[in-house]
Amino acid sequence: MDTELLHQSLASEPAFRARQVAAWMARGAASYDEMTNLPAALRAKLAAEVPFSTLHVANEAHAKDGTVKALFTTLRDNRPVEAVLMRYRDGRRSICLSSQSGCPLTCTFCATGQMKFGRNLTASEILDQALHLRRIEELDHCVFMGMGEPMMNIDNVLAACEELPALGITHRRTAISTVGWIPGIERLTECDMPIRLALSLHAPEDALRTQIMPVNDRYPLADVLEACRRFHDVKKRMVFIEYVMLDGVNDRYEQAVALAQLLDPRIYKVNLIPFNPTGSVYEGSRPESIGVFKSVLEEHGLRATVRLTRGRDIDAACGQLAAKAAA
Ligand code: SAH
Numbered sequence: 001m002d003t004e005l006l007h008q009s010l011a012s013e014p015a016f017r018a019r020q021v022a023a024w025m026a027r028g029a030a031s032y033d034e035m036t037n038l039p040a041a042l043r044a045k046l047a048a049e050v051p052f053s054t055l056h057v058a059n060e061a062h063a064k065d066g067t068v069k070a071l072f073t074t075l076r077d078n079r080p081v082e083a084v085l086m087r088y089r090d091g092r093r094s095i096c097l098s099s100q101s102g103c104p105l106t107c108t109f110c111a112t113g114q115m116k117f118g119r120n121l122t123a124s125e126i127l128d129q130a131l132h133l134r135r136i137e138e139l140d141h142c143v144f145m146g147m148g149e150p151m152m153n154i155d156n157v158l159a160a161c162e163e164l165p166a167l168g169i170t171h172r173r174t175a176i177s178t179v180g181w182i183p184g185i186e187r188l189t190e191c192d193m194p195i196r197l198a199l200s201l202h203a204p205e206d207a208l209r210t211q212i213m214p215v216n217d218r219y220p221l222a223d224v225l226e227a228c229r230r231f232h233d234v235k236k237r238m239v240f241i242e243y244v245m246l247d248g249v250n251d252r253y254e255q256a257v258a259l260a261q262l263l264d265p266r267i268y269k270v271n272l273i274p275f276n277p278t279g280s281v282y283e284g285s286r287p288e289s290i291g292v293f294k295s296v297l298e299e300h301g302l303r304a305t306v307r308l309t310r311g312r313d314i315d316a317a318c319g320q321l322a323a324k325a326a327a
Contacts, residue, residue, distance in 0.1 A: 001025070002054050002124050009049045013042065021046070026166035028134045051075055053128045067311030070132055074101065074125055079118040082146050083129035085136060086310045094141035095133050095169075097126060099157050100148025105179055107200075107213045109244060111278040112147045120152070123159035130160070134167050141173045143198070145242075150176045151184020161193060171195050177242060179215045180224035189231045197231050198240040198271075199224065203250050204258035212250070225262070232267045241270045245285035245293065256293045260300035270297055270304040276312060 003018075010017045017038065024035045031052060032043040055072035058080075062068055066087035073080055079101035086094045101118030103110075129146075133139060142164055144150040150157045161174055175196035178184060188197055203209035210216040228239045241263065245251050263270070272294055275284035285293075290306055297304040 001050055001052055001128065002122075005050050006046075009046060017042070022163075022166065025131055026134070026163070028131075028138075030135050053132065054122065054124045055081060055128045055132065057132065061311075061314035063311040063314045065310055067314065068133070068136060069311055069314050070129070072129065072132070074121075077119075080147075081121065081125065081129065083133060084146065084311060085133045085139075088308075092141055093137060093139045094143065095130055095139055096143050096145045097129050097160075098146030098148050099126060099144055099150035099153045103148045104152070105149055105213070105215050107179065107202075107215075109212065109246060109275065109278065109280050109282045111280075114278075114280070120156060121148070123156040126156060126160035127163050130164065130167055130169075139168050142169045142175070144174075144176045145198075149179055149181055149184075151178040151181035151187075154184045154187045158187075158191060158193070158195075161195060175240065177240075179213055180219050180221075180227075181215070182219050182223060182227045185224075185227040185231055189227075189234050194235065194237065196237060196240065197228065197235075198242055199228055200242040200244075201259075202242070202244050202246075204255055204262050208250060212246075221262075229264075229267060238269050239267055241268050242273055243270060244273045244275050245290050246275055247283040247285045247289070249282065251285040251289045251293055253292065253296065256296035257300075260297050260302055263302055265301040265303065268302065270302055271307050272304060273307045274309050276309065 006021065007018060020037055021035065029035060032047045035043060054075050056075055057070060058073050059071040060068060068085040070083050071080060081098050081101050083098060084096040098121065100120050102115045103112045104117040105113060107113040130142065144157060157176065161171065164174055165171065171193040175198050176188060177198040177200060179200050185197065188195060202212050206216060206221050209221060232239055272290055274290065275282060277284060294304045294306060
């Protein structure tokens with residue numbers, strides 16, 4: 001909920017009231033009525049003055065594999081926002097949050113990149129995505145891999161992260177994914193919370209990377225990797241590399257060799273991501289190509305995994321649902 005509005009509404013109450021509300025929310029309460037240690041009159045006052053969420057649920061899709069994707073609109077100005085809950089067989093419950101409505105960057109394979117940019121989300125709008133999914137069940141992991149570039153809204157993203165441990169999601173199980181927005185990487189390096197860093201790389205050299213991700217012109221590969229190296233030096237945590245596998249574009253044998261030569265195996269682990277088709281010019285790599293690519297990385301001593309594809313039947317890739325709704 002809008003925490004400022006909450007504090008205004010509780011101004012004449014003892015300070016512990018806001019903490020009581022927060023504790024109920026973090027445990028998945030779905031209304032003020034459930035907050036039984038608050039006086040009934042206060043619950044009624046809050047219900048009248050402070051909307052329970054800054055987001056309205058516009059659509060909720062459930063995939064056969066248990067993935068849930070929520071499409072919200074912001075209460076304030078009706079902007080689309082998406083979040084996803086992924087359930088894994090080992091019991092992990094991971095959520096994927098959006099940091100912006102739309103995205104100002106224009107990665108050519110990404111559905112969000114093709115939408116119009118709206119605005120940065122507030123910390124409350126980011127946290128309310130998590131709280132909505134927490135009402136479905138208990139959570140333990142969080143990634144900022146939804147709509148938007150989290151490093152361009154890093155203050156609000158970090159403010160939301162401060163609250164995630166109360167929901168069961170520790171900082172160590174939280175990852176922020178970036179195109180390589182260097183000021184944000186530096187900010188995360190300085191921040192006290194042990195949050196993980198993931199870098200969307202997608203190409204082993206500048207020319208191809210710029211073609212796939214125009215932001216590479218502003219922050220070229222060598223500078224981005226230098227910022228990631230500093231993050232690793234300071235935080236002593238490995239950096240995840242995200243690499244979307246695009247057929248005939250970035251999945252060739254020589255490109256795997258080039259990637260392996262670029263990345264220090266003491267610093268980086270690679271996640272190869274099967275492309276989720278978005279109606280762009282790209283097609284996903286064939287499974288055999290992904291297998292070969294992975295073996296080449298491993299032969300060079302890099303740890304590499306192929307990301308499980310979840311929620312394909314509900315358009316759960318970045319921006320897909322909101323882009324369709326907008327169309
Ligand atoms: N802007 C940040 C976070 C949002 S995107 C970033 O780029 O890292 C999160 C991840 O989803 C990125 O690695 C992005 O490359 C990937 N992604 C976007 N569209 C995709 C698609 N259609 N199929 C597979 N992965 C996709």
